[in-house]
Amino acid sequence: MSFQTIRGTFDVLPDAHDTGGMTVPGSAAWRHVEATVRDVLGRFAFEEIRTPVLEPVDLVARGVGATTDIVSKEMFVVERTKETYVLRPEVTAPVMRAYLEHHLEQRGGAQRLFYVGPCFRAERPQKGRFRQFHQFGTELIGSDDPRADAETVAALRAVYDAFGVRDTRLRLNTLGDAADRPRYRDALRDYFEPYAADLSETSRARLETNPLRILDTKNPAEQALLADAPRLPDFVGGAAAEHYAEVKALLDGLGVPYVEDPRLVRGLDYYTRTVFELESDALGAQSALGAGGRYDGLAEAVGSKQPVPAVGFAAGIERLFLALDAQGYAFPQTAPPDVFVVALGGAAERATFGIAQTLRTAGLRVDFALGGRSMKAQMRAADRSGAARTVIVGDDELAAGEAQVRDLETGAQRAVPIAALAVTLAGGAG
Structure with missing residues (x-):
């Protein structure tokens, strides 16, 4: 279903x-x-x-x-x-x-x-x-x-x-x-009653219950009748x-x-x-x-x-x-992530899961791919995300206590200590 x-x-x-x-x-x-x-x-x-x-x-x-x-x-x-x-x-x-x-x-x-x-x-x-x-x-x-x-x-x-x-x-x-209101309501009823047969079913019902609502009519024939109807300001x-x-x-x-x-x-x-x-x-x-x-x-x-x-x-x-x-109003778009984290291998996936939370705590918007995808697939996902930078961690980086930070616009890349990632990225350094 x-x-x-x-x-x-x-x-x-x-x-x-x-x-x-x-x-x-x-x-x-x-x-x-x-x-x-x-x-x-x-x-x-x-x-x-x-x-x-x-x-x-x-x-x-x-x-x-x-x-x-x-x-x-x-x-x-x-x-x-x-x-x-x-x-x-x-x-x-x-x-x-x-x-x-x-x-x-x-x-x-x-x-x-x-x-x-x-x-x-x-x-x-x-x-x-x-x-x-x-x-x-x-x-x-x-x-x-x-x-x-x-x-x-x-x-x-x-x-x-x-x-x-x-x-x-x-x-x-x-x-x-x-x-x-009652005086005007009575005046409207007195005016419309001779035309009751010409009114729509809805307006005939309103004539009995609340004739002021007839003033809302979209019916052209009834709108023509309104031309000579009593005017509210006069009451x-x-x-x-x-x-x-x-x-x-x-x-x-x-x-x-x-x-x-x-x-x-x-x-x-x-x-x-x-x-x-x-x-x-x-x-x-x-x-x-x-x-x-x-x-x-x-x-x-x-x-x-x-x-x-x-x-x-x-x-x-x-x-x-x-x-x-x-009028073609341009709405602001959802802000892309600041950082996309790329992990290579099971140990790196576990490590970068914690890294992502640390970066978020520092105020950064962080995304990463799920499902053990290849580096190429993860980099494509990073490009689609609109993130400004990627943080890349594999076995070698993990052993060295470093991550590779890549600027996705210029392609520039450098090693940053994992312990310093939050300070480096939150401060805007590349």
Whole structure:
């Protein structure tokens, strides 16, 4: 029997390979991306948080919203005895759960948290979309200051700027406060009900449960109907409008370009006030690189006795790779070994096994061939490895307490005492 990866998942290998309509970069590229994300977010004073991939079903359902596609169609549910869990489809609700459970507010001030890790959704796999995918994001919890919103947007842009991603646009909107949403929801329902027969099955269902989701439609006929639909900004109250105006002023002051889009609502129920989405034409129809917004009502939805203001973003690593691939980004390669050890004979093999560990302890990257191969085969392996130097030990060298150190670029070779190899090689001497 031959086993393969489950559809919608992929392996990360040392080298890049093609799967799921995209090239999955090698492990060195993943480390580079994750390290860059951590470096950029660290400059914004965000600290890393890691939550389990298994979370309570009710946490996601109550946090994300029972009528969302995530909860109604896309969750991977795991049952174990009498317990039911979900493979996390997103990380914001889990981070809020962790914030409340561990009383992170006691650390003082607003908490700046970021994460990098896998998420799971049972959606149809396609280019850049997988059933196990990887996200990075931030959650700034404990402040309703408009600067927190602008800071979150600036952090998102800074990550993509660090990679030199071009041709992006930032869409921005406000959803108003919780008290504003029902009035707008009712206005949308009144507008669309006469056209119910013209709507898709999905949009008719949304008309009953959450008509704001119709604003996300990709159906051309429904998009035409949106031209005369009520506009969300017309229903935003004074406090939310002032908050939004200040966020825009702050972004203007930072020189962060954006486009206001009154149809931008985002797909999750926990958003209030500021919402935003960063797009790239390099991704085609599914153009979102990352998105987020303010979610002041989430804490209460998942059990808090009082509101906790918060704002954050989430971005897909696979989608970042697509954007980088489209512009020919050059990823750093895995560093080759510094030294390749060649052994001739059984006694030398045993001796060089210890030599290799000594060199590694000195901080050098060391490789050697297994299986008692000939010197010629070992030297070919040394060339393929990309090592700068070889350490050659045979019976004569072992008897003399010396090794031959060869520079693989120049071919220069000299004898070095085995006891001095670590100092000689770690110091850069040839």
